[in-house]
Amino acid sequence: MESKINHDEVMEVCLLAGKIMMQSGAETYRVEDTMRHIANAFGNKPSHSYVTPTGIVFSIDGAGTKVSGISARSTDLKKVTIVNSISRRISSGDLSVKEAYHALKQVEAVDIAYPIWMQIPAAALASGCSLIMFKGGWNDFIPACIVSGLGFSSLVFFHRLVEIKFFAEILASLIIGLLSFFFVTNGIGHQLDKIIIGSVMPMVPGLLITNAVRDLMAGHLVSGLSKGAEAFLTAFAIGAGVAVVLTLY
Structure with a gap:
């Protein structure tokens, strides 16, 4: 016993x-x-x-x-x-x-994650650096940081309101697209595509994609496919939100 x-x-x-x-x-x-x-x-x-x-x-x-x-x-x-x-x-x-x-x-x-007030500036700075990495101009660095900061804030806010992450991601990417278009239209930003690409980088499911591939290579087919499907939904939400803005305007 x-x-x-x-x-x-x-x-x-x-x-x-x-x-x-x-x-x-x-x-x-x-x-x-x-x-x-x-x-x-x-x-x-x-x-x-x-x-x-x-x-x-x-x-x-x-x-x-x-x-x-x-x-x-x-x-x-x-x-x-x-x-x-x-x-x-x-x-x-x-x-x-x-x-x-x-x-x-x-x-x-225990909750050992960084506080939200630190995550938002970090996401904004990372987006600005991503814009430069994708050959964007330095004159779009600040607009990309602002758009990303507001977009990441909206992602956190909507995810707290709705537990389904897909809807939070699609709404956040929609806001990113609208803000990017607003900045470019008013002459604050210049390269719409680069600003959008840089701003959505904190939302990209990089870890999910990596884990999905590693699980598939290790023979864990169910886990690999399910993680891949989750990564696809996140990528689809990001693309759909941005596509709506580009289609309307």
């Missing part, structure tokens, strides 16, 4: 570690590898896992199976690094099952 309880606790630790990593933007193979290392560190029984972007199934031979659903996903690579660090401490024998679970619960509860 004691052994079963211990294995149940091990499965809870593995599921929690995997859930945090998937919610924070980790690749599927990295999640499965971390869960397997944790299970091996606490016992010698073979473990099995099935990980998708929306849920995790994990089992240890002779100890049953547990499932954990994943409803929200974002990009927080700092949490991925922390969970990997906890996994290494478990493998080296520095943490017990209860200590590992407590450490992971703290990671899950």
Whole structure:
């Protein structure tokens, strides 16, 4: 009975570690590898896992199976690094099952993302630099920063109002297109295409595309295709919002 309880606790630790990593933007193979290392560190029984972007199934031979659903996903690579660090401490024998679970619960509860007031200027500056990278003129640097800052702010605002990210992204890209056209029409900006391209860069799903390709190459077809579909929806939302403005004007 004691052994079963211990294995149940091990499965809870593995599921929690995997859930945090998937919610924070980790690749599927990295999640499965971390869960397997944790299970091996606490016992010698073979473990099995099935990980998708929306849920995790994990089992240890002779100890049953547990499932954990994943409803929200974002990009927080700092949490991925922390969970990997906890996994290494478990493998080296520095943490017990209860200590590992407590450490992971703290990671899950804490919000270590940069505050919004810092994210918005960072997105604006990154957009201005992207404009220059795509051979835009320096006279469009400030307009691109302003448009991106307002567009990213609207993305955050609409996503808080509507939980469906697709609608927030399409509305934000629509605002970016309108502001870019307004700036160019009034002589504040000069190259409409470069301003729009630079301004939408913070919204581009680069990590999703990268993870989708890496999962497909690693043989995780379900996760790779689902992440690719999510990246496609984001790209479609960005393109649709901008296309509406260009079509009307």
